[in-house]
Amino acid sequence: MTNFNSIKVSVVLVVISAMIFTPCLTSARDLEREISKSTVGNTFIDATIYRPVGLIAIPLGAVLFVITIPFSAISSSVENSFEKLVAQPAKYTFVRPLGDI
Secondary structure: OHHHHHHHHHHHHHHHHHHHHHHHHHHHHHHHHHHHOOHHHHHHHHEEEEHHHHHHHHHHHHHHHHHHHHHHHHOHHHHHHHHHHHHHHHHHOOOOOOOOO
């Protein structure tokens, strides 16, 4: 019973964290659109902030993907869910040129 409670608490914490940080990601995306040139400042911010956040977002997205598989399977959107939660953060972190924010 204790194991179930710890899993339950972990899932609740992940959901609450996602709800808190989603508006931050939206405003960060809007800020990214305003800054279009790759400058020294953009490269520094990308290397020190965006890339490490991307490295954290990949496993968090993978965990959320695993948690939501039953729900996305019901709605036949497993591929879309994988793309949004795992593939896009990975592409953003590893494929995008440094400083292109």
